[in-house]
Amino acid sequence: MAKVQGNTEGLKASQLKGLERLYQRRYPPLGGYSVDQARELAMLSAASGRQIGLLLDRQGRPEMVIVGNAHSILIPELGRERAVGGRLRGLRLLHTHLTDSGLSEEDLTDMLFLRLDSMAALSVDKLGQPQTLHVAHLLPSNPENRSWEILPPRRWDRLDLDFTAMAESLEDELARGVDVKAVAGEERALLISVSTESRAVQEASLNELAELARTAGLSVMGRMTQRMRQMNPKTVLGKGKIAELEVQALQQDAQVLVFDRELTPAQQRTLADMTERKVLDRTQLILDIFAQRATSRSGKLQVEMAQLKYLQPRLVGQNRALSRLAGGIGGRGPGETKLEIDRRRVRERITRIKSELEDLRRRRGYTRERRAKSGVPVVALVGYTNAGKSTLLNTLTGSVVLAEDKLFATLDPTSRRIRFPREREVVLTDTVGFIRQLPDELREAFQATLEELESADLLVHVADAGSPELESQVAAVEFILGEMELGKIARVLVLNKWDTLREEGRQIVRNIYPEGIPVVAKDRSSLEPLVEAVLAKLPEAGDTEVTQSDQQ
Numbered sequence: 405m406a407k408v409q410g411n412t413e414g415l416k417a418s419q420l421k422g423l424e425r426l427y428q429r430r431y432p433p434l435g436g437y438s439v440d441q442a443r444e445l446a447m448l449s450a451a452s453g454r455q456i457g458l459l460l461d462r463q464g465r466p467e468m469v470i471v472g473n474a475h476s477i478l479i480p481e482l483g484r485e486r487a488v489g490g491r492l493r494g495l496r497l498l499h500t501h502l503t504d505s506g507l508s509e510e511d512l513t514d515m516l517f518l519r520l521d522s523m524a525a526l527s528v529d530k531l532g533q534p535q536t537l538h539v540a541h542l543l544p545s546n547p548e549n550r551s552w553e554i555l556p557p558r559r560w561d562r563l564d565l566d567f568t569a570m571a572e573s574l575e576d577e578l579a580r581g582v583d584v585k586a587v588a589g590e591e592r593a594l595l596i597s598v599s600t601e602s603r604a605v606q607e608a609s610l611n612e613l614a615e616l617a618r619t620a621g622l623s624v625m626g627r628m629t630q631r632m633r634q635m636n637p638k639t640v641l642g643k644g645k646i647a648e649l650e651v652q653a654l655q656q657d658a659q660v661l662v663f664d665r666e667l668t669p670a671q672q673r674t675l676a677d678m679t680e681r682k683v684l685d686r687t688q689l690i691l692d693i694f695a696q697r698a699t700s701r702s703g704k705l706q707v708e709m710a711q712l713k714y715l716q717p718r719l720v721g722q723n724r725a726l727s728r729l730a731g732g733i734g735g736r737g738p739g740e741t742k743l744e745i746d747r748r749r750v751r752e753r754i755t756r757i758k759s760e761l762e763d764l765r766r767r768r769g770y771t772r773e774r775r776a777k778s779g780v781p782v783v784a785l786v787g788y789t790n791a792g793k794s795t796l797l798n799t800l801t802g803s804v805v806l807a808e809d810k811l812f813a814t815l816d817p818t819s820r821r822i823r824f825p826r827e828r829e830v831v832l833t834d835t836v837g838f839i840r841q842l843p844d845e846l847r848e849a850f851q852a853t854l855e856e857l858e859s860a861d862l863l864v865h866v867a868d869a870g871s872p873e874l875e876s877q878v879a880a881v882e883f884i885l886g887e888m889e890l891g892k893i894a895r896v897l898v899l900n901k902w903d904t905l906r907e908e909g910r911q912i913v914r915n916i917y918p919e920g921i922p923v924v925a926k927d928r929s930s931l932e933p934l935v936e937a938v939l940a941k942l943p944e945a946g947d948t949e950v951t952q953s954d955q956q
């Protein structure tokens with residue numbers, strides 16, 4: 405026989421027997437219980453002085469009998485599997501209250517976090533007589549942003565509510581309420597920003613996160629921002645805010661929660677356990693995109709290493725947060741592989757990757773050396789992700805390098821030789837896009853892809869002049885260049901996507917960056933001034949050098 409759960413200590417043997425017997429009952433969906441069943445519950449509850457709860461499935465079978473204390477009841481961990489296809493758990497809670505108070509805040513949040521079909525409290529008087537029935541259920545998305553509906557209290561013996569019909573129609577409405585924004589087959593996600601920054605900064609960062617999410621292949625169903633002076637170290641968000649998030653996730657059927665910050669392993673675990681959803685942070689999202697997009701051997705290895713390093717501290721036991729990560733976004737390795745999630749093997753794999761990367765690096769070094777000897781100047785395109793570097797390279801060289809309206813379209817440095825007018829030959833190198841707030845785990849992987857830059861003679865900094873974030877993006881790139889000690893290399897600033905600006909916008913941008921060269925990367929005819937500027941900044945091409953390169 406199934407065991408009575410919860411606060412059973414100190415109960416008399418006869419009381420326990422009585423509680424165990426509840427497992428054999430069937431509680432009719434219509435009315436929720438019979439008159440006799442209500443009386444039985446009330447008696448048991450009054451005699452023990454404790455709340456008694458029943459988790460009932462849609463056929464009215466008790467899945468669990470739980471004992472609480474006089475004022476509350478703690479529902480133990482439930483199985484993860486949810487009713488097939490449904491978003492609710494397919495279980496309702498019927499429990500007793502020893503005072504005639506309505507449903508408590510705790511009752512309601514339990515209903516939310518456990519995704520119960522409904523929550524009912526039957527109040528019991530001192531004589532063990534049932535009194536009033538209080539019922540609440542969750543709500544589909546609604547204009548008032550309400551989370552739940554509390555039905556008017558009713559007398560305990562007015563058995564007119566059909567609990568199963570209520571749950572089924574709620575599930576139908578939940579399914580209808582999902583926004584059409586969702587792309588079929590994509591995982592649905594909510595974006596969350598919790599920070600001490602101003603709202604404007606938060607919004608800008610969330611916009612970027614939304615782009616990243618889209619690039620990673622997530623459908624963004626909604627966002628939530630919270631400004632706070634102090635972070636809750638365990639759960640990041642306050643309990644109330646998490647409840648709000650949970651409502652939105654339920655209503656939008658979002659299985660993924662993406663936080664616009666780095667989460668500690670413990671925070672991630674707690675949040676995933678509380679919400680039973682996949683919890684990702686910004687770093688994981690970027691890693692995932694890197695994993696999808698790396699193409700060269702070294703690019704793939706670097707990404708995999710960054711992923712494994714990120715994973716390592718999170719491999720505490722076989723926790724659920726991680727097993728939830730095992731599939732889909734956040735759990736993808738480069739190529740078609742799944743990420744390794746075994747601790748010992750992770751360590752071994754990291755060691756192997758390190759040595760292979762070392763090999764590759766040495767070989768790349770030779771290539772660079774050879775190029776340097778050839779005397780052909782190296783021009784590197786750098787800039788914020790999505791600024792138009794690959795497009796510019798394509799137009800300049802007539803080659804086809806993956807250019808897409810997604811972040812990080814390019815993940816491996818690509819080099820092309822081109823002949824500029826006046827028979828000047830240069831090597832033009834495309835690079836990975838820069839991004840603000842690059843997480844530490846990624847910095848190495850990212851900077852390794854930029855190794856080529858060290859031997860560049862000129863950096864062409866491509867900026868998206870039409871972006872409202874122009875200034876902060878330019879600054880972010882300059883900052884990273886400075887950090888990598890590339891600040892000394894001569895530089896040309898390109899104001900790309902000039903076609904997306906109107907005259908007044910152009911004027912403003914010109915004032916901020918008088919040295920910038922406006923171009924439309926897609927339009928070859930607009931590139932003349934840029935080519936001129938590049939040639940002017942390159943070290944003089946003496947005839948000797950050209951001869952040298954010819955001898956190669």
Ligand SMILES: Nc1nc2c(ncn2[C@@H]2O[C@H](COP(=O)(O)OP(=O)(O)OP(=O)(O)O)[C@@H](O)[C@H]2O)c(=O)[nH]1
Binds near residue numbers: 795
């Ligand atoms: N309107 C307009 N769009 C442009 C221009 N140049 C590039 N784009 C578009 O901007 C998007 C990004 O271009 P990419 O060349 O992939 O940018 P990128 O800097 O290489 O991006 P990552 O490799 O992701 O860092 C593409 O959709 C391009 O078509 C331009 O001059 N005008």
Ligand SMILES: [Mg+2]
Binds near residue numbers: 793806813834
């Ligand atoms: Mg690119």
